[in-house]
Amino acid sequence: MTESPENAVNAHQAAADPRNDTLKLYLNGRIVPKAEATVSIYDSGFMLGDGLWEGIRLHNGVWAFLDQHLDRLFEASLALDLDIGMTRDGLKSALDETAAANSMTTDAHARLMVTRGIKSAPFQHPSFSRQGPTVAIIVEHSKPSIPRPIRLASVAHHRGLPLTQDAKLNSHSKLNCILACIAAEKAGGDEALMFDPFGFVNTTNSCNFFIVRKGEVWTSTGDYCMNGITRGHVVSLCRENGIPIFERNYSLVDTYGADEAFMTGSFGGLTPVGSIDHRPMPAGPGPMTDKISALYRELIKRHCSGVEAA
Amino acid sequence: MTESPENAVNAHQAAADPRNDTLKLYLNGRIVPKAEATVSIYDSGFMLGDGLWEGIRLHNGVWAFLDQHLDRLFEASLALDLDIGMTRDGLKSALDETAAANSMTTDAHARLMVTRGIKSAPFQHPSFSRQGPTVAIIVEHSKPSIPRPIRLASVAHHRGLPLTQDAKLNSHSKLNCILACIAAEKAGGDEALMFDPFGFVNTTNSCNFFIVRKGEVWTSTGDYCMNGITRGHVVSLCRENGIPIFERNYSLVDTYGADEAFMTGSFGGLTPVGSIDHRPMPAGPGPMTDKISALYRELIKRHCSGVEAA
Amino acid sequence: MTESPENAVNAHQAAADPRNDTLKLYLNGRIVPKAEATVSIYDSGFMLGDGLWEGIRLHNGVWAFLDQHLDRLFEASLALDLDIGMTRDGLKSALDETAAANSMTTDAHARLMVTRGIKSAPFQHPSFSRQGPTVAIIVEHSKPSIPRPIRLASVAHHRGLPLTQDAKLNSHSKLNCILACIAAEKAGGDEALMFDPFGFVNTTNSCNFFIVRKGEVWTSTGDYCMNGITRGHVVSLCRENGIPIFERNYSLVDTYGADEAFMTGSFGGLTPVGSIDHRPMPAGPGPMTDKISALYRELIKRHCSGVEAA
Amino acid sequence: MTESPENAVNAHQAAADPRNDTLKLYLNGRIVPKAEATVSIYDSGFMLGDGLWEGIRLHNGVWAFLDQHLDRLFEASLALDLDIGMTRDGLKSALDETAAANSMTTDAHARLMVTRGIKSAPFQHPSFSRQGPTVAIIVEHSKPSIPRPIRLASVAHHRGLPLTQDAKLNSHSKLNCILACIAAEKAGGDEALMFDPFGFVNTTNSCNFFIVRKGEVWTSTGDYCMNGITRGHVVSLCRENGIPIFERNYSLVDTYGADEAFMTGSFGGLTPVGSIDHRPMPAGPGPMTDKISALYRELIKRHCSGVEAA
Amino acid sequence: MTESPENAVNAHQAAADPRNDTLKLYLNGRIVPKAEATVSIYDSGFMLGDGLWEGIRLHNGVWAFLDQHLDRLFEASLALDLDIGMTRDGLKSALDETAAANSMTTDAHARLMVTRGIKSAPFQHPSFSRQGPTVAIIVEHSKPSIPRPIRLASVAHHRGLPLTQDAKLNSHSKLNCILACIAAEKAGGDEALMFDPFGFVNTTNSCNFFIVRKGEVWTSTGDYCMNGITRGHVVSLCRENGIPIFERNYSLVDTYGADEAFMTGSFGGLTPVGSIDHRPMPAGPGPMTDKISALYRELIKRHCSGVEAA
């Protein structure tokens, strides 16, 4: 998944916060202690990965880019023919309520999950589970820090064609990304660099991916990866600040020859890449990554102070 | 998923058994009432579809083809780098224990599920969840009956390439099959007929698929679908009984022109197909389907009376 | 084919005009009554679909965008190595003559067809039919009206790769589109929504296809569909009027999530889409479709009053 | 199309028979002189290539393998949802009647064509033409002779995927084969050698294709080419006569390195290939081609004397 | 290869210069007579095509666009994990030294080659040859002249996917281009027009390819062909001079219908195309080709007079 903090290095840092052991979570309309936030093993999410989710940061009391996250969630629900059963306002209230229950106002990260709900029998057909969704929200204390740049390893596992499983769905069926991540780890990487079905550089297993070449920023066409909200902001920020940005096909040769590379996601914002296939990036976590990172932090700050719409 | 009763028609019948409301289930070493069979929303299965499962029938006190199911489960676990943490005997005991807790000896169907377990933080990387799997077993009273032949609708959603997500993995990430099923339902079908990535007829969304043409039985190559255990038995039974059987590429034209068609799965055995894209099968639930169905019931009987090895 | 009125709903309306029963048509240099407009069953068009055609509207005495239609026809004839045997002026005169024979000056639609002509023997090789083409022109009274928005159904049949059969050829070999249309009808649709070979949304079986998302207009790259002349005008009109327009890959999820959708073709101009796979469009035949429709009608008016070149 | 005499060299010979100038043909239930065998330019076959056909030889008063041809025709009609409106016996009578009208008993070749009939309006949707098919039969005097072996030229135009247009449909939409044939002619060949979409050697533009390598006979898998009836007989004859025969993928290198090559079709039976891409076949029209050709002539003789079922 | 003079027609002209018989060449740090410029048959370049190269023109004492050539060479060396063992300055000195040894100041063409060096044993693994590269430089007297426009023939051999062999690598493994060239020659062409793996027009076997349509210049996306330096300059020159230029997918139909076509490469600059598949270009070596050719010659002149950076 793109919009989240799942790369191993900075996520492990975040995961270490002891306050997260005693969280209160949201489950189907109620705030419950972490230990009671459970679902039946008949849940469609557990059995079949039949659900959708969003990762959303809380910054200075504001859910960053919440409208965009809810747009994406509701749009995906049409494809799944999944009735979320709550309004946008209802979801926002649930997020707020969960944060409040944990006295969080900033440096927190939510995972808002909606599955097709408990099945009446353990069978795949959605007709066994359309009675109502499971809505669950985790919000954790999290402040990403990057002890060292990420090591990427390219892997043979790739993202699929749109009719295999649409990359635009941020779903609970993430096994192909996990297989890629395992392959990367075996090859000595922290995170997998995944290709599209034709061999162009596409995305990492949990984030979007960018390279910097001679002052230009390149990312994949977006056709075969999550339409990351942070990705979208990076593209816009480049355009607004006169940084040449291209959404295009490019290959491994182009990537090894890049000056810098970085990943994007809601959790970590921009995360610099230190090496790809054990070839260090020439400019390391370089000046362009720093520059766009600063622009992005600035954007969040503006956005979360209410100065500007999401 | 191939090895299960998930086609809507016969499954709904089975699901109606009121005894299933008060089942006892297996969860991580304990037998618990159905209502207590819950997992944390931090479970890898719930969050990410990161798990594997098998559907296994109990017949006359014997788990049908259990060795083959366990072979497939342990083989898949290598690809996921997922330590099941139990031996084959341990899993068998757990199945037996669950059946016993519900006083079941026959006409029961188990869903044995293994996920990567509870994550320490809501992130994709497997390193957050490798501490131990979640092992859950549902066994339900179930006796498939077929009120009417299945109506298939072909859909644009297809199964993927092996490096997108290996069709050999019977996983908890089943969203692409569910999307196909929804599309079929919209088109007036009970179940989806899915193609492989190149447009050859492949499988239904939850079962394997066979056609009968002029006394020959055809099924797909198996390259892009679940290596169904019932499928394997049908192929073997045809060979042993002089019925010409071909695992081969074939197209929609070949399929519309078939005399009969049937689906296979552990739950339902052979299920006849009544129509494809609103074109009725000429021979309906025809003589070849009946013949192989009888051979398969005979095989289960022999197998489950201990006369013959799985 | 893209440039024509072939979607079932508005075409049926048009087809109902009783004046069309007694038309006069053009065939190889002569104006003949409809009943005498026949070709040998040895004709290359009849036997093999070996021909090309254009659909052209007559508006206020002017053939709309005739130069573009003739450019496309002559360009395609190079690929088929088919000598049309008439000049552009000759073809225009033939169109005029046919319209005049039916006293048509507006609200009429021509189908100009050129096949490789009568074969000396019923064999595929073009050398049996290169002696001269068959040129036939039908002009019908037609005023498209839309009793209700079109229902689209997505189908598995897709348009092919350029070397299978170039989508740029508006030919008499349309069977793949017809197969798609039949599949859509079986699924409860009026017209098929077809993908490209990789699963991106591409075109309908007889028209080009556009979606509207948050004020932006999206259509496919054009790589795998007819280079529709109306499509081209819609793209240009958007550019000229400050409406963001993108020719790009997009998926079914993007499409279900669209606010509006419409089809384009020479016959119907813009035709609003009411539902896709039984999911109604949120904004129905919405404001953007109306806006561009008005711009297109204005363009035709200008073009056909001689104010502006095609 | 596979089952026909369309390769340029032997077809031209056949086409030269002057008796074919004054044929009587079958059209929708009537025997008519050749000059009156015409269809409206509104016919679905002419406009859109929306029809199916079979090429069938008359040998000693018997239509060779007629049952197989009718099986294929009726099977294809299911895919097209095209009601032929006649029984198998009715079609056979029509063939007989046409032959009788021309006093033919042997060395004659029929082209039995069925299109969706005359459209009520010139639009693609089948609903405009479902009222009844056009059934037309041409039978020509023809005795294939081969003045010289065929020169094949491989071309970039290939046959498509099954969901682009199913190779199992022997339709009136043959433009992609014609484009291939034109390309071959430009490159100095009589007939095109076409690949499948992945680059394996597949078929020629109008016939099936076989190579002979070290005593083995190879042909393509059949997945992407017409399921030729002659092709099927060649495969069966090899099996019955102990000649190793393989339906398999093979490449251009395998083909250039073959000892012999031949084409098959209903019209010409086996036609030897003299060169491929200007590389002469080492063994020319060699001993294996001669051997199988003799077996095939023997089969037709037996079949058409009533000794053996089709 | 793109950046070189390898099309047969103008190259043969150039090759005829008798001064090239007695050249002095550079080999691993030394200037040697042509006859002594030899490598072991254990060289990685000879055995396995394991090397990289650049073609660079000398114009008025300046190596045209040398920085870009060296950038591309060093970038490619990262992908091959090949240590060139010399600095950029070192390579430039070697080029200068070679030119000086032959008293060349202009109208000369260099081929700078770097292979993985002599292997200790005749095995594929790079570990047998990492001890040091072979660096060789040929500079020949050459002044391209074009006795007649090039005849292109389209061929079935195509350029591969990026993970088959990255088109961005200008390597010593050029067999697929050579196979295409041979196929073109058999079909009556001087040079092959190659498609990408999906059938879009891509490149010729040794140059980049452009078409001109109604005042617009089109070339392929660049995804599947060499990132030619001349190609890049043509794109830039069009942009700077208000000539509409599109890097896009286009098909054979678009290409046959073009007004002009030309090839680009370091050796020949722009080379006009006279015919494609024996279809003459309508506008021949036309006005747009002339215009851009003049702009390119101007650019080289400026660049090589030191007025402007590469």
Place this chain on the structure above:
Amino acid sequence: MTESPENAVNAHQAAADPRNDTLKLYLNGRIVPKAEATVSIYDSGFMLGDGLWEGIRLHNGVWAFLDQHLDRLFEASLALDLDIGMTRDGLKSALDETAAANSMTTDAHARLMVTRGIKSAPFQHPSFSRQGPTVAIIVEHSKPSIPRPIRLASVAHHRGLPLTQDAKLNSHSKLNCILACIAAEKAGGDEALMFDPFGFVNTTNSCNFFIVRKGEVWTSTGDYCMNGITRGHVVSLCRENGIPIFERNYSLVDTYGADEAFMTGSFGGLTPVGSIDHRPMPAGPGPMTDKISALYRELIKRHCSGVEAA
């Protein structure tokens, strides 16, 4: 390349033989000392990888399976339109002469290389190099030994489609295999496990690949890899000895779940695989590998004692 000893582990052992420092080699008709076995940097093999080769073992005075190697070489030369300029007997004499010059009778390995020869100018077109081939033969003392089982790493680099570069050509253009090998080394492997373009397990970078599953032996279809001569013998030996052998598609899941795996090549015969992607093979270098290895050694012994034809 398949038929050779290039896997790093056993090859390095072989390469250590000091007698190989002072070999005599064959070059264009002459026996020369190793140091004088050089070719011009204008050689087609060096510049462009434009050549073919075979690896052949000398065993007890007999070139193992020489006829098969020469068949493959001459067949490939047709595709390259490369006139070898020597007869089969001439090549055999050259091999014998080279072995004799080094007093070798057994435990020696030849690399017989044929390139298109010296080019008159440094351009790609074959017309610059058709004047005559370069024929070179290296024969080295070599006795493969396996200090430890091979570690395979799967990589994203795959073998190409037949029209990209035919896998049946054992050419001098091996860069894609070398790129795969480098990727494997970075991931901690000795040799790369390569997929076909669709993601099925295919081959290693220099050998063919087999797995053993429950007493069955599986290898890829052979469509996308070298038609290895040792591979062919292993397939035949299995058939002759009642070992179930399947040439089929299979995936990474099937491979991780295998009991044993081995590679084949002319140099090493059968080489056991110890691990794949750091997952050890359960049965290690197991009993089936040993059994087939023994059968293969036996075959060579019989073959090279003249008891049996190649």
